[in-house]
Amino acid sequence: MNTKITEILGIEFPILQGGMAWVSEHKLAAAVSNAGGAGIIAGGNAPADVIRAEIHRAKALTTKPFGLNIMLMSPNSDDLAQIAIDEKLAFVTTGAGNPGKYIEAWKSAGIKVIPVIPSVGLAKRMARAGADAVIAEGGEAGGHIGEISTMCLVPQVVDAIEIPVIAAGGIADGRGMAAAFMLGAQGVQIGTAFLAAHECQIHENYKKLVVGAKDTDSIVTGRIATTHPVRGIKTKFARAMLDLEKSGCTAEDFEVRTAGALKKAVDGNIEEGSFMCGSIAGMISREGSAEEIIREITKVAGGLLSK
Amino acid sequence: MNTKITEILGIEFPILQGGMAWVSEHKLAAAVSNAGGAGIIAGGNAPADVIRAEIHRAKALTTKPFGLNIMLMSPNSDDLAQIAIDEKLAFVTTGAGNPGKYIEAWKSAGIKVIPVIPSVGLAKRMARAGADAVIAEGGEAGGHIGEISTMCLVPQVVDAIEIPVIAAGGIADGRGMAAAFMLGAQGVQIGTAFLAAHECQIHENYKKLVVGAKDTDSIVTGRIATTHPVRGIKTKFARAMLDLEKSGCTAEDFEVRTAGALKKAVDGNIEEGSFMCGSIAGMISREGSAEEIIREITKVAGGLLSK
Numbered sequence: 001m002n003t004k005i006t007e008i009l010g011i012e013f014p015i016l017q018g019g020m021a022w023v024s025e026h027k028l029a030a031a032v033s034n035a036g037g038a039g040i041i042a043g044g045n046a047p048a049d050v051i052r053a054e055i056h057r058a059k060a061l062t063t064k065p066f067g068l069n070i071m072l073m074s075p076n077s078d079d080l081a082q083i084a085i086d087e088k089l090a091f092v093t094t095g096a097g098n099p100g101k102y103i104e105a106w107k108s109a110g111i112k113v114i115p116v117i118p119s120v121g122l123a124k125r126m127a128r129a130g131a132d133a134v135i136a137e138g139g140e141a142g143g144h145i146g147e148i149s150t151m152c153l154v155p156q157v158v159d160a161i162e163i164p165v166i167a168a169g170g171i172a173d174g175r176g177m178a179a180a181f182m183l184g185a186q187g188v189q190i191g192t193a194f195l196a197a198h199e200c201q202i203h204e205n206y207k208k209l210v211v212g213a214k215d216t217d218s219i220v221t222g223r224i225a226t227t228h229p230v231r232g233i234k235t236k237f238a239r240a241m242l243d244l245e246k247s248g249c250t251a252e253d254f255e256v257r258t259a260g261a262l263k264k265a266v267d268g269n270i271e272e273g274s275f276m277c278g279s280i281a282g283m284i285s286r287e288g289s290a291e292e293i294i295r296e297i298t299k300v301a302g303g304l305l306s307k
Numbered sequence: 308m309n310t311k312i313t314e315i316l317g318i319e320f321p322i323l324q325g326g327m328a329w330v331s332e333h334k335l336a337a338a339v340s341n342a343g344g345a346g347i348i349a350g351g352n353a354p355a356d357v358i359r360a361e362i363h364r365a366k367a368l369t370t371k372p373f374g375l376n377i378m379l380m381s382p383n384s385d386d387l388a389q390i391a392i393d394e395k396l397a398f399v400t401t402g403a404g405n406p407g408k409y410i411e412a413w414k415s416a417g418i419k420v421i422p423v424i425p426s427v428g429l430a431k432r433m434a435r436a437g438a439d440a441v442i443a444e445g446g447e448a449g450g451h452i453g454e455i456s457t458m459c460l461v462p463q464v465v466d467a468i469e470i471p472v473i474a475a476g477g478i479a480d481g482r483g484m485a486a487a488f489m490l491g492a493q494g495v496q497i498g499t500a501f502l503a504a505h506e507c508q509i510h511e512n513y514k515k516l517v518v519g520a521k522d523t524d525s526i527v528t529g530r531i532a533t534t535h536p537v538r539g540i541k542t543k544f545a546r547a548m549l550d551l552e553k554s555g556c557t558a559e560d561f562e563v564r565t566a567g568a569l570k571k572a573v574d575g576n577i578e579e580g581s582f583m584c585g586s587i588a589g590m591i592s593r594e595g596s597a598e599e600i601i602r603e604i605t606k607v608a609g610g611l612l613s614k
Binding site for chain 2: 119120121138139140147148149150151152153155156159169170171173175176178179180181182183184214215216218223224246247248278279280282283304305307
């Protein structure tokens with residue numbers, strides 16, 4: 001399981017934990033890093049002080065490398081970019097935009113830079129800007145998504161750039177990890193499977209929805225009314241939001257109705273929560289520790305890849 | 308490359324050619340079968356006599372096994388089901404519905420039955436009805452599609468049924484085939500890559516769009532206005548159809564505007580054609596013979612799987 005990704009990040013297994021806003025906090029990140037993967041704290045829209053405190057708490061739980069995910073549309077992204085430097089984090093992953101303006105400062109500080117990208121074009125731009133690797137995330141992933149599936153995206157990104165590619169979207173077991181490696185990836189990012197980790201602090205209602213989901217229980221909303229579609233569990237609320245946008249609501253209407261819905265999900269609000277997660281939730285059938293999840297995935301993937 | 312699929316169908320490589328309406332005719336099907344794969348003639352909505360003639364022409368070009376794809380929504384599906392028996396075809400693949408009522412007759416005639424399925428639920432139903440295998444087709448495929456990606460669908464279907472699973476959607480090279488095998492598939496169905504086959508009789512305009520497509524040039528229409536979404540190349544016409552349904556048109560309006568559009572694409576009509584193909588078109592960069600395509604895919608997949 002040694003790849004360029006384990007080398008670059010100094011980790012045992014080439015598994016990154018997804019940077020999930022409101023979800024990826026210090027306990028989950030530290031647990032994943034302690035298990036040999038690369039934990040990530042998600043900046044989301046949180047104030048800088050909150051994230052700094054999260055990083056300190058994670059450092060109290062692990063001496064292993066972990067990273068920070070910065071959502072570039074966040075009003076606090078400048079502050080978070082600086083915190084990564086101040087805290088000498090191992091790496092940064094970025095989403096929802098172009099991190100070009102931060103890359104030089106991060107690289108000078110020895111921080112590895114790994115943007116999440118939904119297309120070949122953005123992968124090339126990130127490689128040119130000096131990224132150390134990219135996360136090619138397929139549209140079957142959870143949360144904010146692109147339109148190209150993992151199966152289609154990963155090999156095309158691998159062909160287009162020289163830096164290593166981490167596959168994300170639809171990967172929750174060793175078969176998925178082995179498949180990603182066949183496509184040319186040198187690592188995987190896993191989000192949804194870690195929603196079922198004991199160390200994940202989301203409400204039990206959220207975990208139950210993920211563990212109970214069937215293959216067909218995934219839904220994408222925001223594809224019609226807005227330009228940033230989101231994937232999650234097909235709850236009554238999510239279906240109502242899809243009906244709303246099918247009825248021709250404006251982007252503003254839609255934003256008002258869904259504002260704060262992820263936080264509500266994390267707090268267990270079934271009626272108004274947006275339970276973001278990947279389409280692979282249908283595969284996840286039980287909770288376990290982050291270590292158990294990583295051991296199981298790497299055992300199966302290792303077996304398949306060494307056949 | 309010997310799997311249950313090569314055994315069942317008596318073919319050299321576990322590669323089925325996609326059953327593409329108006330596209331999968333006798334020359335392509337015979338070329339794929341002669342190259343060691345399993346060619347397929349697509350019934351589509353064609354009259355029974357036309358399909359019987361296609362089968363006779365294919366038999367004149369190959370002595371290898373080939374199959375018939377029956378779209379179960381077609382008004383001629385009863386006739387096509389009988390033709391498969393009369394012509395003693397090796398196998399039948401089915402789409403757009405439940406082939407339950409034909410399965411007994413086909414099996415009595417020694418015809419292998421391989422339904423295309425978009426979900427675990429339908430896979431289970433087909434296995435119970437006596438199917439010999441299923442084609443688990445991810446939503447990145449071309450033409451009429453489901454919502455679950457190949458990466459998510461294939462392993463969940465493999466876990467749910469005992470019969471062999473063929474993966475489809477997003478597979479156009481040896482890496483994709485090897486990935487599908489890691490997910491548990493015992494064969495692959497490939498459509499889009501064969502659009503670029505010399506033996507494929509579509510208009511040169513269609514081939515050029517496929518070969519010239521980038522990763523982001525795929526679009527899904529019919530997801531909003533109708534219940535049967537279709538994937539194809541993001542032409543001006545396809546974008547206009549998406550705008551039409553976003554503006555709140557009725558299903559009837561949408562059907563009227565898109566009726567006959569696939570046939571127009573096959574005839575090279577850029578302005579009004581629906582150039583159906585998978586999201587993996589971005590990977591396809593040149594034309595070649597069906598034999599070259601199959602040799603290249605199996606060489607790379609074989610290399611990856613024997614490492």
